[in-house]
Amino acid sequence: xxxxxxxxxxxLTEPVLLILLSLAGQPRHGYSxxxxxxxxxxGRVVLSTGTLYGALRRLLDEEWIExxxxxxxxxxxxxxxxxxxxxxxxxxxxxRMKHLTRLxxxxxxGKEA
Amino acid sequence: MFxxxxxxxxxxxxxxxxxxxxxFGEEMIAVFGAMQAETASKGVVARxxxxxxxxxxxxxxxxxxxxxxxxxxxxxxxxxxxxxxxRTEFRFPKATAVLMTIILAGVMVAIKQGEAIVASVPHVSExxxxxxxxxxxxxGGIMLTLAFFYAVGLIGWAILFAMRRSGVHxxxxxxAGPK
Numbered sequence: 001x002x003x004x005x006x007x008x009x010x011x012l013t014e015p016v017l018l019i020l021l022s023l024a025g026q027p028r029h030g031y032s033x034x035x036x037x038x039x040x041x042x043g044r045v046v047l048s049t050g051t052l053y054g055a056l057r058r059l060l061d062e063e064w065i066e067x068x069x070x071x072x073x074x075x076x077x078x079x080x081x082x083x084x085x086x087x088x089x090x091x092x093x094x095x096r097m098k099h100l101t102r103l104x105x106x107x108x109x110g111k112e113a
Numbered sequence: 114m115f116x117x118x119x120x121x122x123x124x125x126x127x128x129x130x131x132x133x134x135x136x137f138g139e140e141m142i143a144v145f146g147a148m149q150a151e152t153a154s155k156g157v158v159a160r161x162x163x164x165x166x167x168x169x170x171x172x173x174x175x176x177x178x179x180x181x182x183x184x185x186x187x188x189x190x191x192x193x194x195x196x197x198x199x200r201t202e203f204r205f206p207k208a209t210a211v212l213m214t215i216i217l218a219g220v221m222v223a224i225k226q227g228e229a230i231v232a233s234v235p236h237v238s239e240x241x242x243x244x245x246x247x248x249x250x251x252x253g254g255i256m257l258t259l260a261f262f263y264a265v266g267l268i269g270w271a272i273l274f275a276m277r278r279s280g281v282h283x284x285x286x287x288x289a290g291p292k
Contacts, residue, residue: 030144048170049144053137054177078140 012093015047016055020082020090023065027081030056056080064089119146125168128175128223130182169216176219213263220255 012020015037022028022036030052038046047055059065064086070079082090122145126138145167152163273279 030140031147034144034148046166048166048174049141049148050167050170050172050174052144053133053141054174057133057137057178077143 023082027079029077029079125171133178172216
């Protein structure tokens, strides 16, 4: 996927960004993603299952994440993990946000000084 | 009263396209079951919020999936999260009215699709005998529930308005310029 194609997806919505960040540390199944997103946002973002699986569906379609069967689960539970492309895109988005916050800090500091 | 059973949630998932249900249906039900078990020990408000969030999430998600299946531009899901951001202008009733209209339209489309499916399937099967459609009773219940909550919401808002706590009066008294 070209950089231009990736930039079409940015900026990511907050729920999608939090889902990707949740998967950045380790693979997770659906319930674990929901709880991690809630924890990361201090309870501010509480996803419904419909919202979660809508986002997962699109991330799977775009090959930002992949689905696999958990080996240590007796029930054959499905889990999700970032693909290398997904990780690269997440880095791009975080870099974009860093640039924005750095610029904002400079401007705000300049105004206050 | 303020709970969605797994069976009702399973019925709500029928709003999704079949392709989505085949891939994610059982997984969504399992996650919903875990969330519901966790919420069961909480208060009425938490359970009500959970119920509204899940119902809205399914309806919105189903609409987006149908939109996607029809070849529409993919949309990142953004709703629902816990808080509404209040703007400087009072927008909540308008946004709610639009959202409820969209949801109602989605439900009506689903009802029509359901009726078309029933009409296309023979009502008598040699293996199980006569099949009696029950979806109309179920959907009638949903419509009644929606009407009930809509009426409760209206009454609640009217009470808040009468108590001058709805936010309208405060915004009307807010001056745009410096004091």
